[in-house]
Amino acid sequence: MLKMYRVDALKVKSGPTESGVEVPPVGGEMLPIDKLGVFSSSYGVLILILLILPIAFVLYKKRGLALKLFTPLISRFL
């Protein structure tokens, strides 16, 4: 037996106008800031940014300690 598909041709949208309630999220390619599209296509980038932001925040708040820790490491490569 063939697989049963939920085809669009027999779905009628429920709105009183041509459009319906089940509206797909608007945005992505339509937003002027095209770069935002990268988040929907690559969750990796989003996760990376979400991780980097708190780390950056902590490093900034404790910058004295951070400088103390990282200066010897950085100066080793200079």
Add this chain to the structure above:
Amino acid sequence: MSNKFSLSSSIVLRAEPQYYNTYVAFDYRRVRTEFLSENEFKTLEYIRDKAANVTEIIKQTGMKESDCTKFLKSMIKINYVQSNSEKFKTKTSTKIKYDSALYEKFPIPFLSAPSTVDIFITSKCNLDCVHCFSRKDNVERHLSLDELKLIFDQLEEISVFEVRINGGETFLHPDIDEILTILKEKHFRKVILTNGTLLDDKKVESLKESNIIPTVSLDDSLGDEHDRFRGCRGSFEQTIEGLKLLRKHKVLYGINCCLHKNNLTRIDEIVKLAIRHGASRIAFLDLKITDRLRNHKNWIPTYEEYQKVMLNLLAAKIKYRSKIDVALDVFLRCQPLQESLWEAKRGFVSCQAGRNRLSIDSDGSVYPCNLVISDKKWKIGNIRQEKISDIWFSEKWLFFRGELTTTKLNKCSDCKDLKKCKDFYCRLLPYITNGDSLAPHPKCN
């Protein structure tokens, strides 16, 4: 379960084995489609024609008792089926069987009949809109009451799900009162488009009784600007009076708002106006460059302007979500069917035209889509000469049913973004914009 079961009166059944093996039951009052297996479909078909108990259903369909009971319970839960019902309420539709050879003429699958039909009942209008696409030759004509009766009967017979009554101004049809009365008995979802200027208590009550959903055109919160776009001084006031009547009679209705150069900055005010008058939905639409609009290019925003306004529309959608549905799904977007995406993998270009919809003009001519209404190049047939079911199988649909492949598209065939593009499916938008149905989508750069 010795109870007798029968199908609810607002259910329309469609068996489409040739269309991806699809069987559905559509509830036109609640606007809900249920996808079924073949046996489930047979069950509903059986109890549509006569009330029956589980034993009778099993005997007829060959389903297991447990499966049948479970299925009936799920259908009762969503009001598709009524139990303890001896009374037959549903209209028995004629089962139309088509020769499979009719489908084999076309490379891609299509429905046995359209699911949505637009009918332009009259070309007469009391306004003179800048963007009008249905009065190309300025000749007043309308479908007669007898013709409309015939069309509605045929559409009911082929189990159409939704009929949209379009114009001209629909309420200028000489027999509009009779049309609304006839529609009351029809088993499909009914939507009527109007500018709202001619509504009165009697007409609004008639809309309510016949379960017809009006969609009113309102383009601005400023009366003068609305009137300028609609080409008639005083039309704004009349439309607002129409909205007040709809609210007074508690009619569910929507608003269509065309965004043009001069109203882009007033989205918030327009939405507030719609809320104030009790609309349940407002759909924002972009302008399509039709014949008449070519002479009024100063009204057309640039694509960049439309893109910028998208953020405001999105903000309004979120801000007013508890009060009104701000619909943006047709604004600047092409929405191909899921099936069109499947067929594109095999190289075919298709859309809704000829697969699940058609449009009937006020002279009876049938066209694939509202975008090319009255354009004889795209005429498929005429309901004055043929039945709609025969027109649906005309070879003139070939362009929309598999003749066109991605390799035949100018520029698009070489585009590296073709696989993720959703705009190349609609071929009539490039046609009405620059006369070339094989050209890229107008917004494509």
